[in-house]
Amino acid sequence: MHRREGSDAEVATDALLRSIVESERVGSTFSAVRDGGVLTTWQVPGRAQLGLDLGCVGADPAGDAYWGELHLLGEGIHAAGGLDALDEANMHIxxxxxxxxxxxxxxxESVWFDIGRRS
Structure with missing residues (x-):
């Protein structure tokens, strides 16, 4: 069986996600996910819709930068292969x-929810 190789964007996304997990500087932008909270979407970096915990989201420049970089990587994957490529990359990553x-x-799911799906 042939093992699927990751694209450059997938490898970069993997490395970025590993950095986020290891980072102590990333605060509120990713805390809901890290703490097992219910996260639906981030329409704006650092503005997670957290249900009852919505008021706890504050300024998080490091998290916002990670969010922006993840979003750009997703847009690049989409530009290269459309929604199917984005969905496949998501599963692989x-x-x-x-x-x-x-x-x-x-x-x-939260960062890439709107890529290629905007009206």
């Missing part, structure tokens, strides 16, 4: 770190 796969799935 989640599987690149099984220990954090649930967290990765929530982060990528």
């Amino acid at each position: 989640v599987q690149m770190d099984p220990q954090h796969s649930d967290w990765r799935a929530m982060v990528l």
Whole structure:
């Protein structure tokens, strides 16, 4: 069976997600996911819709920078191959770190939710 190689964008996304997990500087932007909170979307970096916890989101420049970089990587994947490529990359990137796969799935779903789907 042939193992699927990751694209440059997938490898970069994997490295960025690993940095986020290891970073102590990233605060509120990713805390809901890291703490197992219910995260739906980030329409604006650092403005997570957290249900009852919505008021706890504050300024997080480091998290916003990570969010922006993840979004740009997703847009690049979409530009190269459309929604199918984005969905496939999402699944592949989640599987690149099984220990954090649930967290990765929530982060990528949240950051990439609107790419290629805007009206």
